[in-house]
Amino acid sequence: MSDDEHDNGEEGDFADWNEEEDEGERRARCLFSSRTHPSPTAALAHAADAFGFDLRELTARYGLDFYGTIMALNYARTVAKDRGASAGTDDAESKVAAERAIEGIAAGEHRDERFLVPALEDDGVLFEWEDFVGTDAAGQDDDDDEEEEGVEPNHDEDDEDDPVVNAEMAASSTDPRVTAELARQLSAAIEENDALRLKMLELTGEPEDDAPTNVGAALLPAGVVTSKRSTAKPVPVAPSPRRSDPRPDRRSALPTVDEDYFGGYGFFDIHRTMLDDVPRTAAYRDALERNPSLIKGAKVLDVGCGTGILSMFAARGGASAVVGVDGAAPMAACARANVAHNGVDDRVSIVQGKVEELLRKGDVQLGGANSYDVLVSEWMGYGLLFESMLDTVIAARDAMLKPGGAVLPDVATIHVAGFTRNATSQPFWDDVYGFEMPAVQADLAEEAAKLAVVHGIKSAHVCTTDGVVKSLDLATVTVLDTEFSSEEVTITARTDGVRGDENDDSVKAGGGRGATGLTQRPADPAPDHDAEPIMCHGIVVWFNTAFSERFCKESPAVLTTSPHAERTHWAQTLLHFPEPVALVPHGSFWWGKDQPKMGLIGTRTNPARGIKVRIGMAKCKEEERARGLDISLEYEPVLEDGTPGTRKARMYQM
Secondary structure, eight states, X not given: OOHHHHOOOBTTBOOOOOGGGGGSOOOEEOSSSSOEESSHHHHHHHHHHHHOOOHHHHHHHHXXXXXXXXXXXXXXXXXXXXXXXXXXXXXXXHHHHXXXXXXXXXXXXXXXXXXXXXXXXXXXXXXXXXXXXXXXXXXXXXXXXXXXXXXXXXXXXXXXXXXXXXXXXXHHOOOHHHHHHHHHHHHHHHHHHHHHHHHHHHHHTOOOSSOSOOTTGGGOOSSOOOOSSOOSOOEEOOOOTTOSSOOEETTSOXXXXXXXXXXXXXXXXXXXXXXXXXXHHHHHHHHHHSOHHHHTTOEEEEESOTTSHHHHHHHHTTOSEEEEEESOHHHHHHHHHHHHHTTOTTTEEEEEXXXXXXXXXXXXXXXXXXXXXXXXXXXXXXTBTTTOHHHHHHHHHHHXXXXXXXXXXXXXXXXXXXXXXXXSSGGGGGOBTTBOOHHHHHHHHHHHTTBOEEEOOOGGGBOBOOEEEEEEETTTOOGGGGSEEOOOEEEEBOSSSOOSOSOOGGGSGGGGTSOOTTTTSOOOOOOOXXXXXXXXXXXXXXXXEEEOTTTOSSSOEXXXXXXXXXXXXXXXXXXXXXXXXXXXXXXXOTHHHHSOOOSSTTBTTBOBSEEEEEEEEEEOOSGGGTTOEEEEEEEEXXXXXXXXXXXXXXXXXX
């Protein structure tokens, strides 16, 4: 299929701009009715003549600049939609809507960055309004007239370094060298500004692109992994005419959680992070390319295709046809370009849109029931279920996969184990260039006791065995199964010679080089493997997904996010205890003979033999965290004879 056939657009994102469309006419819908005009200019002329909404007059009267005009147009369409005018033909309601829009623009109601989001998908008026208005009326200085009269244009000296002014100069210059140089300066300035903003956000701890507000991330000094999914709400900047890659504006907010989610995936840095994750990407590559009995000649559906990498793996693996679907319009356009450039567009097509909406519409590009032999998706979020994308995969599977068709991956398991103080930020604040900071430690400990922390930890900081608390068969799982309270598992101290609390300079200030100020203080004694209990500070959660022999007969594989394996971009999820639990080290039982049992089970004077653990996961019911995850944790220390200690339950937000 052609790009035009696939280019459906999506509310909240600008559709891809095709240079070839300039050669013909772009039809455009009226601002205040359902009437369609042969061109954007005709649509705007009709708005002026029939309804008195003259964009030329409005830009001149209210000094609308480029973005002000974009906001005014989207505001006008929103007013018409709210009044129901845009659903009918030209009538009295349309005139009322136009009058209301003019009044609102006069009052400045359009000056809201949410009106940078197109009110109508693939709206040609947003691309070509300047042809109707004329550049002089679009908020630019009338420099050309001044130059014709021999008057030096009135540019402030400070404007020489202003990329916006330079862009205007470049647009008006007839000297191609000037145009090229100023365009280069503008591009460099934009890149520098983006880099500085990203650096600032990193330093201040604000989430950027790749993060669900990484709750409690500040707890961990070194090796902190910022969260994969963003709660920052980027808005696509309105593209200037013939601009092929509108840049998202990271400062602004989209009105809905889905737009936030898909908007977050419109950034290339998150896709680079995922592609740079070799365990992740190689597992999918091998499943799609090393299992010919499954893939060769098959029709494959790639849900959430991003850059198109999995779709291209499937094509290279011998699939006869592949359909990739992505909700972010910029990424769908990118995937189409990647597919074409790599010469697999004869077998791979890209559909832009949200799967559930496409299914409701019966979109023919997506296909109907029993259309696909294989469904592949990289849907996993932090803690496995953060983001709720599995719901979309289930919907696609049930609607379009053939009976007995393969789902890749086909099994997912959630694992738990205990971690020590070394996995937290506490050791960092023990000695910061000679100063102790217990107030910081207390504040961070209080925060961590209620918020899930996405952080990659070392195998050496895990202090217990692990247990599987949940297993999902992705070929049969239902949406109801994604919310659960797990079976109970018991974890005990490791028996491989690792305690988890051994001295580790890497967790101290400056990687150990900054923790040198208290050298006169007696050093803390190293834990005695035979005399000191191990202090477990919380539960670390991770997941595995399997491409099992059920479908991948030639080359089954497991993608693991375990702390004992190569690091992935998912890292792990940490659930901190408010107070640590003491464990008998290395499975020793000498406490029962020589050591008096004093105090509560799980304390230093009465360490536990193990910890019984149960976790639960549920989608957040709060609107502002609609793709968030609430995690419950129940834990109970137990003695060797099974005597239980105090059972505790806590809730954590992700």
